[in-house]
Amino acid sequence: MVEVIVEARETEKVYYARYFGVPERPEDVLVLLPHCIQSSTCKQELAEGLSNCLGCGGCKVGELSNVLASTGVKAAVVRGGTSARQVVQSTRPKIILAVACERELESGIKDVGSIPVVGIINDRPFGPCKNTSVDVDIFKKSLEMICKQ
Ligand code: SF4
Numbered sequence: 766m767v768e769v770i771v772e773a774r775e776t777e778k779v780y781y782a783r784y785f786g787v788p789e790r791p792e793d794v795l796v797l798l799p800h801c802i803q804s805s806t807c808k809q810e811l812a813e814g815l816s817n818c819l820g821c822g823g824c825k826v827g828e829l830s831n832v833l834a835s836t837g838v839k840a841a842v843v844r845g846g847t848s849a850r851q852v853v854q855s856t857r858p859k860i861i862l863a864v865a866c867e868r869e870l871e872s873g874i875k876d877v878g879s880i881p882v883v884g885i886i887n888d889r890p891f892g893p894c895k896n897t898s899v900d901v902d903i904f905k906k907s908l909e910m911i912c913k914q
Pocket residue numbers: 803804807808809817818819820821822823824825826827828
């Protein structure tokens with residue numbers, strides 16, 4: 766497990782990884798995605814669940830949903846720190862896999878206290894907070910690393 770974290774760090778995509786334990790059960794894992802990863806032209810209401818994504822290919826949410834589909838982990842799209850904190854409080858995960866910018870990851874990791882966080886830095890081809898993206902392979906690898914198969 767530590768091995769995979771080191772590998773991920775070398776890509777400079779994983780910002781913080783405070784996880785050095787054994788993989789958790791899927792139901793104890795929470796995935797947090799930022800709302801800005803959804804296409805700005807998409808009208809689907811993802812705050813109600815990723816299952817509302819139509820998988821049209823207009824953004825990475827469809828691919829991420831496919832990765833998550835068979836895993837049984839909890840996942841949510843959040844709008845900033847307050848929204849993320851509410852999801853964490855209601856789901857009580859043992860570990861969080863979060864996609865966000867460096868700034869949001871840093872503040873989010875402080876906010877959740879003792880819960881371990883693996884943070885994947887998002888890609889921002891159009892600047893911050895709009896039509897952001899993520900490396901799906903790194904996301905998948907990170908999820909496999911922290912989640913009992
Ligand atoms: S992949 Fe899903 S979230 Fe992204 S634009 Fe298509 S329907 Fe909307």
